Amino acid sequence: DVVLTQTPVAQPVTLGDQASISCRSSQSLVHSNGNTYLEWYLQKPGQSPQLLIYKVSNRFSGVPDRFIGSGSGSDFTLKISRVEPEDLGVYYCFQATHDPPPFGSGTRQEIK
């Protein structure tokens, strides 16, 4: 099974600064159809998760452009420029290329 390793586990940030989260897969996430099904979710405190990014770098509707997904193969990054208070919570990467699809273990982003 694919394992997704997220780092860091916790990330204290200063509002207005940039933050970066890494997600590394134990296997390439390139599907046989050429797509890479790597997604990013944010779970704010007390809320359901919400989709931020799909297929590595596509922002979901309504997601601010300060969220930038990048990467390829088995190495992916989510960058958040100019962190705002509503960006705090736990970020998860998720891959849907291989079955069963796992979530990463999560990165808790908190105010420094």
Add this chain to the structure above:
Amino acid sequence: EVKLVESGGGLVQPGRSLKLSCAASGFNFNDYWMGWVRQAPGKGLEWIGEINKDSSTINYTPSLKDKFTISRDNAQNTLYLQMSKLGSEDTAIYYCARAVAFDYWGQGVMVTVSS
């Protein structure tokens, strides 16, 4: 507006069964895969499984394949999760979500397995 509302959770004794429902509205339910994800208290997200538009394909995480059954009723715009042989490890919030790429999520329903 897309809306997903889970129901059917609660306190259940170990070894018993429970069936969760997810009522969908605001979109053409027949056109989408649907999935279930759970989150144990204080833990991360765990993918349970997914079902395609006409129920011809249903995938599960291997550890839950013999305990959980996903189904849907397109006429009722409802997704289901039948859970059997429940143990304390199944205590969690259960979310339904629209797939592929879980773009909309329900609010979640709590299932507590305890005697």
